[in-house]
Amino acid sequence: MTRIVRSLAEISDAYDALFVDLWGCVHNGVTAYPAACEALIAYRQRGGIVILVTNSPRPRASVERQLDGFHVPREAWDSIATSGDSARTAAFTGAVGTKVHFIGSPEEKDSFLTAPKILENPAELEIVPLDEAEGIVCTGPVDPFADPDTWRPDLLLAKTRGLKLLCANPDIVVDRGESREWCAGAVAKLYTEMGGQSLYFGKPHPPIYDLARRRLHAIDHKVEAGRILAIGDGIATDVRGAMGEDIDSLFITGGLAASETKTGQDPDAAALNAYLAVENSNPTYAIGFLR
Template identity: 70%
Template structure:
């Protein structure tokens, strides 16, 4: 059984680096959580490194701008690894072809800008579904619409054998008090219908490889047993950490607040029942990052 702690500082001395989820841990999609920010600032002041590891389909620069808007100060983190950057790198290697059908919202054109660190990217163009060699999905066109609205197009895509590149494996996210569907919900439906979905965010290895590269770029070599992953997604953050053999801190007051009966802290019995059902066992648990 994991250990319920009351603050990050109780265990942080065991680790030289943190891989920290953003949405639900550091901000709620509208504003920053002051206690979480303070905890990360204190950790960095003690010499630790903070890599923000997010399933956002945005490039790193876009997430940086978003955090300024939410009120997350730059002294709370060192670098950022996004699912979007990991997926973009794969797209520009030709993973789903050169002609792609795009599923996403207006304003996400930067996803199609090559990464400066990538050598010899292929040319990728957006085309209608009937001309596409593959699919790129950053999220639903309408985050409040049931993913089932995509069934007709998905049937046509599957009939043509198109692969779907998913830039954000999250199923849902809470923006303030509202819950929205994410790209992972569409990729899940596509797979259930018989299509092939490719993932590059948590819990899948590519984003952790990117996070380690970001850490190394800071001039810091940190072994896996000195890294702590922090997040509120049991099927993304915690499952991913287990797959990478790194310790984890489960934020129970995020997506699983209801199931774990979290007020300030989780109810121990409710947490135990939830983890038994999900079959994932974080190293530590806490109501909210602080």
């Protein structure tokens, strides 16, 4: 049974490290949540380690700059693991070929196509039209507000050519302020439903947790899995990923599932239980907002 809590401090003494989601948890895509940042700062002051684990398709350095722009204090976190870094490593080892068709914004394209420094002999990627590609790299739809059906013609061509799609952000949707946008995960989901093959590197899939653990162990290699708490508002990403990694989770109900869980300051217990039953999910704890 999921336990509803009122603050991170109620449970944080049981954990040496946190794997913390960003959008819907620490910020809303426009600005930081002050109470969330204060809770993380307080946790670190008590000796805890905070690893930000995000499905952002951007490299870590780019996410750091974004967080500064959102006024997330540097004192609130220790390190960052991004889906983009996991996906870039795969791309530059030839996971979908070397002639790739890129789907995403120009900004994401520039950052994604910089080879990771950890690779000694990265592949040389060439961006080509879809009909010349060996594979696809998707950091997100070019128009995040467009109906997903507009992607079908290109995805059908890709499927008939047997192309793999590398998904740099498994999130389906994200809320930027008051606007809901489609993410790369929506493209990959549709491609899979159409019979194509999609490769995922963010939550809830193992590669990003491997990266998060490497970030954590670079700070303190003694932290055990049972002393890690995953925090986030994505039931299909943050919570499912934590369940797959056999680590505890704190579900932020006031994000993507705010209406389903009838969250004001706190979730409605009956609505929360009904939602979790439908999602076949069992987070360890739930809270309205990180605080």
